[in-house]
Amino acid sequence: MEQEEQSIRGEIKKLVERLHDVKFKNKEFKPGIDKLNYAGRVFDEHEMAAAVDSLLDFTLTFGQHGLKFEREFAAAVKSKFAVVTNSGSSANLLAVTALRSKRMPNSLKAGDKVITPALTFPTTLAPILQNNLKPVFIDADIGTYNVNEEALKEAISSDIKAMIIPHTLGNPNNMDLLMDLKEDHNLILIEDTCDALGGTFDNKNLGTFGDLGTVSLYPAHHMTIGEGGVVLAQDGMTVKILKSLREWGRDCWCLPGNSDTCGKRFGWKLGELPECYDHKYIYTEIGYNLKVLDLQAAIGLEQLKKLPDFISKRRSNFAEIYRHLTQYEDKLILPTWHKKANPSWFVFPITVKQDAGFARSQLTSFLESRNIETRLIFAGNILKQPAYMDIDKEVRGSLKNSDIVMHDSFFVGVYPGIDKQRLDFMLKTFDDFFTSIRN
Numbered sequence: 001m002e003q004e005e006q007s008i009r010g011e012i013k014k015l016v017e018r019l020h021d022v023k024f025k026n027k028e029f030k031p032g033i034d035k036l037n038y039a040g041r042v043f044d045e046h047e048m049a050a051a052v053d054s055l056l057d058f059t060l061t062f063g064q065h066g067l068k069f070e071r072e073f074a075a076a077v078k079s080k081f082a083v084v085t086n087s088g089s090s091a092n093l094l095a096v097t098a099l100r101s102k103r104m105p106n107s108l109k110a111g112d113k114v115i116t117p118a119l120t121f122p123t124t125l126a127p128i129l130q131n132n133l134k135p136v137f138i139d140a141d142i143g144t145y146n147v148n149e150e151a152l153k154e155a156i157s158s159d160i161k162a163m164i165i166p167h168t169l170g171n172p173n174n175m176d177l178l179m180d181l182k183e184d185h186n187l188i189l190i191e192d193t194c195d196a197l198g199g200t201f202d203n204k205n206l207g208t209f210g211d212l213g214t215v216s217l218y219p220a221h222h223m224t225i226g227e228g229g230v231v232l233a234q235d236g237m238t239v240k241i242l243k244s245l246r247e248w249g250r251d252c253w254c255l256p257g258n259s260d261t262c263g264k265r266f267g268w269k270l271g272e273l274p275e276c277y278d279h280k281y282i283y284t285e286i287g288y289n290l291k292v293l294d295l296q297a298a299i300g301l302e303q304l305k306k307l308p309d310f311i312s313k314r315r316s317n318f319a320e321i322y323r324h325l326t327q328y329e330d331k332l333i334l335p336t337w338h339k340k341a342n343p344s345w346f347v348f349p350i351t352v353k354q355d356a357g358f359a360r361s362q363l364t365s366f367l368e369s370r371n372i373e374t375r376l377i378f379a380g381n382i383l384k385q386p387a388y389m390d391i392d393k394e395v396r397g398s399l400k401n402s403d404i405v406m407h408d409s410f411f412v413g414v415y416p417g418i419d420k421q422r423l424d425f426m427l428k429t430f431d432d433f434f435t436s437i438r439n
C-alpha cells in the first residue's frame, strides 16, 4: 500500500472510531421510555472500521474477505465447510435446491416427501415448495418448541425422503433421535440452525450433524453481517454445488473479476457445448445469484471474534430470566431443553397456561406498554397463514400444540444488548404485571 494511501486510511479510521464513540457509546437507557429491543446488532468501532476499510478498496463484490470469512466461520462451528450467502432464507433455499441437484448422490426428486414442523418460520418451509417437494407436517412440543418426538417417530414411513428441522429459538433438537431416524430410514437431514448458532448437543455443534445446516446472520441473530446467512456442509462436492447455485449455476469458480482459476478456461467439454466453450459461461446447475458483498464479510470477521462472548451473554440473560420467572410457573410454561443440549438461545419463549386467568395479549400488551418488545413464535401453525392454507401437503397426527403456541406463546429478548439495567427493568415489569392482575 502506498504511503499516502496508508496515511489517508489511518485518518479515516480514527474518524470512524470517533464517530462510533459519539454516535453509539454510553447511551443512557431510560426505562419505559426507550425501547428495550428483543434483539439487535451489537458492534463497536472495529466492525465500522472494517466495513469502511473494505468500502475504500471498492471491491464491492465477493472477494478475499468472503473467502476468509467462510474459512473462519467453518472453524468457529467445527464444520468442514461454510458457504456464505445473503440471508438465512437463501441458505435454506440453497440447501434444499442442492439436494435436488442431479450431481448430488441420492438426490431428491419432484414430489418426494419431506417432514417438517407446522410450527415454523416461513422460509424454512418455502424452499420445500419452491423445489416441488411435498411437505409432511408434524406437531411441535410446548416448552421445547421443537418437533414433537412421538409425532416425528410416528410420521416416518418408507415414502419419507428427508427431514428439514429447525432448532427453534436456539433450542437443540434431540439429535440422538434425529440421527437414529436418519440412519435407520436412510433420510436426508437439513438442520435449520438459523436461530441456534453456537448451540451444541452432546458437545457437537448444531448444524454439523445433518447433511446440511443453515445459519442466519440477520441483525436479530447471534452475530450479523447485515443481511446474511451460511450453509454448513461436510463434503467438497456439496460445496461445489452450493457455490454454483449461489452464483448463477455456473461451473466456473473464479472470484469476481478473475479468470482462469482452473487453469483450463477454454479446455472444458461439458454437456453438448462446442469444444473450447468459455468455462465462465458453462452452467451445471439451475442457479440464482445469492452472493454477499466483501464489505459484509469484513464485518463478519470482526463479529466472529465476539461470537463466544455474545453466546455466553445470551445464556446468562436467559438463565436470569428463567430464575426470576420460576415464581410464576403456575401461570406460565417456561422453556425446557434436552439434558444433552447446551442451547445458544435466540430468545426466551413463554407460553401462558390455559388456566392462567389472563390472555397472552394482556401480558404482551403490558410489556409493550413499557416499551419492552415481544414477538410471537414466528408463523405459529403455518397452515393457518393466508399464503400456506391451500398448499399441496400431508399432515400426520394432530397439530394441536402448534395451535396452542399460536394462541398462547410469545418471546422476549436475551441478546447481549440487554444489560443489567434493562434486564432488571424487564423482570420488574413482569412482577408489576402479576401484581396488577392480583389486584
Ligand SMILES: Cc1ncc(COP(=O)(O)O)c(C=O)c1O
Residues within 6 Å of the ligand: 087, 088, 089, 090, 092, 121, 123, 124, 166, 192, 194, 195, 216, 217, 218, 228, 229
Ligand atoms: C428458523 C429460521 N429459519 C430461517 C430464517 C430466515 O433467516 P433470514 O431472516 O436471514 O432470511 C429465520 C429468521 O429469523 C428463522 O428464524
